[in-house]
Amino acid sequence: MSFSLLRTTPALRAALRAGAARPVAALSGTSFARGQATLPDLPYDYNALEPYISAKIMELHHSKHHQTYVNGFNTALQAIAEAESKGDLTKAAAQAPLINFHGGGHVNHSLFWENLAPSSRDGGGEPSGALRSAIDEDFGSFDALRKEINAALTGIQGSGWAWLVKDKTTGTLSVVTRANQDPVTGNLAPLLGIDAWEHAYYLQYENRKAEYFDAIWNVLNWKTVAQRFEK
Numbered sequence: 001m002s003f004s005l006l007r008t009t010p011a012l013r014a015a016l017r018a019g020a021a022r023p024v025a026a027l028s029g030t031s032f033a034r035g036q037a038t039l040p041d042l043p044y045d046y047n048a049l050e051p052y053i054s055a056k057i058m059e060l061h062h063s064k065h066h067q068t069y070v071n072g073f074n075t076a077l078q079a080i081a082e083a084e085s086k087g088d089l090t091k092a093a094a095q096a097p098l099i100n101f102h103g104g105g106h107v108n109h110s111l112f113w114e115n116l117a118p119s120s121r122d123g124g125g126e127p128s129g130a131l132r133s134a135i136d137e138d139f140g141s142f143d144a145l146r147k148e149i150n151a152a153l154t155g156i157q158g159s160g161w162a163w164l165v166k167d168k169t170t171g172t173l174s175v176v177t178r179a180n181q182d183p184v185t186g187n188l189a190p191l192l193g194i195d196a197w198e199h200a201y202y203l204q205y206e207n208r209k210a211e212y213f214d215a216i217w218n219v220l221n222w223k224t225v226a227q228r229f230e231k
């Protein structure tokens with residue numbers, strides 16, 4: 001089952017119309033099996049991003065936190081299906097915030113893992129090609145982009161994400177933030193997401209989150225960003 005199929009069910013449409021929830025973004029890298037979301041495998045080992053992100057953080061972040069979003073999303077989808085089968089659209093609509101939170105958490109983390117790579121492989125460095133040209137045009141320079149993303153991350157109050165996004169109509173790049181697990185939707189395509197939740201850094205960096213925001217640039221996978229940019 002894909003997101004697009006899920007989004008066509010009357011109960012889910014009712015749920016999305018009813019509340020603050022926004023539809024979760026379609027994502028080729030998001031895993032489903034037999035109509036359920038599943039935790040995707042990481043394309044590297046838990047210790048592969050050290051010393052910038054510790055193995056312990058990666059293990060907990062992936063196997064516990066992301067798994068919780070997967071489970072919550074599936075539970076909410078099941079509740080909608082059951083409510084729909086009984087014709088109870090009000091009960092289905094009540095799942096909207098859970099779909100947004102857990103579905104967004106699943107989508108965001110699936111994108112995030114692909115945005116990272118060991119510094120000994122594709123991690124770190126600077127983008128090139130058409131992506132680099134667009135960054136230079138829209139931000140002035142790669143360094144300016146880095147400063148804007150890190151300023152956005154620093155400005156997040158509580159939990160959330162900063163994203164490099166592309167306007168699907170104009171192709172223009174910009175930096176946006178999203179609170180909690182709100183996914184990037186609508187006319188914006190998420191290219192690069194950085195998780196600013198405490199669970200992403202606290203075991204290693206404690207309250208020094210600016211150090212985490214600097215360190216993660218050593219393991220950003222610009223190949224993935226370029227592939228999303230060129231879609």
Ligand SMILES: [Fe+2]
Binds near residue numbers: 109195199
């Ligand atoms: Fe996270």
